[in-house]
Amino acid sequence: MSPRFTGVIPPIVTPLTSEGEVDAASLERLVEFLIEAGVSGLFALGSSGESAFLTDARRDRTIDVVVRAADGRVPVLAGCIETTTSRVIERVEIASKLGADAVVVTAPFYTRIHPVEVERHFRAVKAASDLPLLAYDVPVSVHTKLSPDLVLTLAADGVVDGIKDSSGDDVGFRQTVLGAAALPAFSALTGHEVVVDAMMLAGASGAVPGLGNVDPHGYVRLLQACAEGRWTDAAQEQDRLTRLFGIVDAASPDTAGGSTRGVGAFKTALALRGVIASAAVSAPMRELTGEETRVVAAHLEEAGLL
Amino acid sequence: MSPRFTGVIPPIVTPLTSEGEVDAASLERLVEFLIEAGVSGLFALGSSGESAFLTDARRDRTIDVVVRAADGRVPVLAGCIETTTSRVIERVEIASKLGADAVVVTAPFYTRIHPVEVERHFRAVKAASDLPLLAYDVPVSVHTKLSPDLVLTLAADGVVDGIKDSSGDDVGFRQTVLGAAALPAFSALTGHEVVVDAMMLAGASGAVPGLGNVDPHGYVRLLQACAEGRWTDAAQEQDRLTRLFGIVDAASPDTAGGSTRGVGAFKTALALRGVIASAAVSAPMRELTGEETRVVAAHLEEAGLL
Amino acid sequence: MSPRFTGVIPPIVTPLTSEGEVDAASLERLVEFLIEAGVSGLFALGSSGESAFLTDARRDRTIDVVVRAADGRVPVLAGCIETTTSRVIERVEIASKLGADAVVVTAPFYTRIHPVEVERHFRAVKAASDLPLLAYDVPVSVHTKLSPDLVLTLAADGVVDGIKDSSGDDVGFRQTVLGAAALPAFSALTGHEVVVDAMMLAGASGAVPGLGNVDPHGYVRLLQACAEGRWTDAAQEQDRLTRLFGIVDAASPDTAGGSTRGVGAFKTALALRGVIASAAVSAPMRELTGEETRVVAAHLEEAGLL
């Protein structure tokens, strides 16, 4: 028995038209680009996928396009990011109908919630669906940290099949990994694109790097090196990718929030690489300016990606 | 010209059946109870209304019931609480169709957002509807504070018609009120039920007290005293209401989050007073226990409300 | 029996020479200026007094100068702001020797501390001195909020004689005031200069306004109006002072932190008014620029203080 989800599972961005609709053709090309690069799965409707920015109709469309394009070659994980239990369950049911292979769910947000309520939330979501369930730990968005104890309890009870960790709490991640030693199917996925080598050494099952949209080949090489115990090679690949991650500093922090700077840069890079048609992002984010785009292009050239 | 919204505008709770559906009969009774007590408006689907816990269908049902029950006697403000612009606009359009008289909108949440993006968000929402728009400042949920400068800029440009302030930042509220002196139609509504007298002295237009569900007569008396310059009377009424607010400490903080403790207590009190049928709350919150309910009952008795 | 500390008790700034030494002559003039304006006490070595910026020798010098200059006409409260218990006790002993009439103490900071440890801290400090002890609630600096329950427990046990509230939590302040109704000697002092009228209506004993350094006469008039039940007059005086408080926005937030912007503005105003010799502040803060000083001057002129 081994972790259900391993390798590189990019949180796939959602290409948009200038009207904000899902650009299905671009999304299909992106799926193909990622699968050809060797990724192990696709995570649709995560933070990089603008889940919080898309209407339900656009969310449905996104899952549908990704599932059809992936066509069973790799599993599709669908983010079901909603404020509370009933709303999440609605999203889980839709993801299930649309053919997703697993769902990714956060703790409740917007509300003021107690850890026992967070636990109840995950149990209720699990009870509503047979799909594998990954807990998404992203306190920067949810403003609640999932404790290792809670995650391990839920995992031991078969409620969650793994974690997508974007908490930045490497200590908690290590404790979760160590505590899950007796749970061989547990997937411990790190969402931090600049320390994947380190988290793999710490026992991660795989990575969900937003930057993996832009350079999936690099992350595939990185995880291959980890798998083969070539840790110094892994660290060198990681260093290269960390420099590339500098594209998220292209947009000015004086006029763009963190979501814009991240997703905007990933989309700009993908447009520059010819994978998607447009770098458009959802309101109230903004597209990168010409000058900011040139900064992204310079990074891509330095990384040999243009 | 004077502020559009004044007086007591309770953030009406949403009575639920044990299955989590909207209990329309209870909701109608609650509307009647509040209007008979003399409130000036009703704010549906706020935090006390469990907006974040209700599916879209239940949200729609809630607005529909409240609008029909109010029947034009007082304006109905509808919370359109969603993560980002497109999703908010969908909710605003539905609220408009269902007959709401105004909408209440927060800054984006879940995302990492820059103040200029918050401003763009409100402008885009306003552009999508003719309804009056109140900015809802609730950093405990949204994790972004609306600055007085931003609110005043939006107000001067006709984008927002007022603020529903649940920020706890009395300094910012005072500065907003003072800055709005040149904007006579601006409504400055305080959401802090235990300092309504103080905020009215500071220039608030009215109050949106969650506790106003439970004791609307008390808040109506309080605002009447303020309006007549009987500040000492107002303070005494406020002191009584502040003691009553102790019901939110009935549920144990060891097993209940802030949302449960607040909404759960309000509903328990309304059920005890015979206004609504059940104190049921949405998952993953929990209903108050028998012992906790007795604490609420004791408070109601002390306040002469049972 | 009535609260021990009432009225206006400015957190007196500490005038400095360009070398960072205490400018005793300016400090004496400032004490005189404040007492002549009718203040009820002086709070030395608070946040406005740059307590955290002064070496122990300069702190001692500050208390010594203020105590001698006040000469028993009004009580002198001395901030004993240190990270933990032993260090606070050292400061309390020195303040006592130098003739302070009361000490003002925060919860521990820098450390990660539990509420029961905070309680132990205040009990240990009290055990070390006979001086009246005020709990200083300033979470923006200490990053711990003193709960009303804790403050009231300590007050009931004779550990603390009151609170200096700079928490911005008007709800907690109201609950503290209300809970202290049975403790007639308890002093509830608000540190928020722009809502003094509102907090007095809510039952505060007095105010500790940083801006009271600059316009003590205004705050004395404001509290007089409150005392006489002229609440509308109080609110008008408060509105004037709130506008004057705009001086803290003179220094650019792009190059100055909150401490610089506040203390720097107060000192600049006092220098412009001729009370102190220099607007110098401690490193790493910076003095206001010429342009920023002109903004302060414009505010003073508008307020009729130049």
Next chain:
Amino acid sequence: MSPRFTGVIPPIVTPLTSEGEVDAASLERLVEFLIEAGVSGLFALGSSGESAFLTDARRDRTIDVVVRAADGRVPVLAGCIETTTSRVIERVEIASKLGADAVVVTAPFYTRIHPVEVERHFRAVKAASDLPLLAYDVPVSVHTKLSPDLVLTLAADGVVDGIKDSSGDDVGFRQTVLGAAALPAFSALTGHEVVVDAMMLAGASGAVPGLGNVDPHGYVRLLQACAEGRWTDAAQEQDRLTRLFGIVDAASPDTAGGSTRGVGAFKTALALRGVIASAAVSAPMRELTGEETRVVAAHLEEAGLL
């Protein structure tokens, strides 16, 4: 040229008598224990050293004892943890006189400070002493994060010689390490005892693990494995140490803050191992109870350390 500080540099705890005085004999034994285990340096008066809890006299005594006991065999780094510039400089001057080989300094705390003021702070501290200066990034205590850009700017200008990173921000740490590639003498020390292997792979120079007081041999083996490229061995040693780190959960979070739980556990373990005489901690922390001590003992036995 290579980093000035490498290997294991434990933040040495400060053994105390029951009266709270420095227990010099125990401290000397601890120094000997650590040096014999092969540590590369000693960091006195860090968070684990109760710096924030000790009076200046006890701080001086601590440095003095450690410097004399180390006797030049390994460098002694002295924490100069104070709120602001002048106060830090006083501590740096004393550390220098007492023979410390380097000083470790945080950003200002308690105050509200701008990044440009943080930069000015470090520059002023450096200007006051010839000792090597390490920036201590510990936002959980200081509530300010040192950005990689700031640290690298200060390093390039010769102001700081390295960083002691206790931020938990592995992304920032990686970016700092990568950015320091052109600064070969820069020391990047991680303070996170449970991910030392991962941070070494990411390019750290060494580690400052609080748990290194308890099991210095383990950390020395761990860093040796890293140095020799035996990454799997390193990870296994780390996993063992991570389990041992469970001692910080011995004290109940219901009655003990994080400082008590950490330092209290380290001291308890050292007392159980016979290195120091007493597990006493400074007020308002508390010593571990008998039951909690048994939990620590069980961990030590499992780790083969008793």
